[in-house]
Amino acid sequence: xxxxxxxxxxxxxxxxxxxxxxxxxxxxxxxxxxxTIANFIMYVSxxxxxxxxxxxNPISPIQPLFAALNATLWVSYGWLKPKKDWRLIIASFPGxxxxxxAALTAMM
Numbered sequence: 834x835x836x837x838x839x840x841x842x843x844x845x846x847x848x849x850x851x852x853x854x855x856x857x858x859x860x861x862x863x864x865x866x867x868x869t870i871a872n873f874i875m876y877v878s879x880x881x882x883x884x885x886x887x888x889x890n891p892i893s894p895i896q897p898l899f900a901a902l903n904a905t906l907w908v909s910y911g912w913l914k915p916k917k918d919w920r921l922i923i924a925s926f927p928g929x930x931x932x933x934x935a936a937l938t939a940m941m
Contacts, residue, residue, distance in 0.1 A: 865920050872924035876904065879931035886938035897935035904928025 879900075882892055904925040911921035 869920045869924040873927055876900070876925075876927035876931050879935040882935045883931070883938050886935065886941065891939045891941070892935070894936040894939035897932045897939065899932075901929055901932025901936060904932055 879897060882897065886892060904927075907925040908922050908929060911918035911925065
């Protein structure tokens with residue numbers, strides 16, 4: 834009867850592996866959250882470029898145009914996956930908007 838109360842070695846191993854797997858998933862989610870924030874900030878930083886362009890100090894439109902293209906591809910990828918990747922979509926969408934705005938204002 835006492836042997837039924839204690840987990841077997843195989844059950845214990847499975848419990849440890851499950852705990853380690855959950856910890857790993859939590860770590861990956863945390864990295865994903867930080868990456869989302871960093872990506873969002875990177876694209877929002879185009880606001881300074883847009884203001885500079887509007888004040889008569891234009892930059893080259895090539896880099897923001899390709900940033901917008903890159904962001905569009907990542908948004909599309911995140912949207913078209915069988916399970917939508919909202920972190921990727923949210924992090925990249927500002928790149929579409931601000932990249933296009935920065936490129937357009939640079940060409941004015």
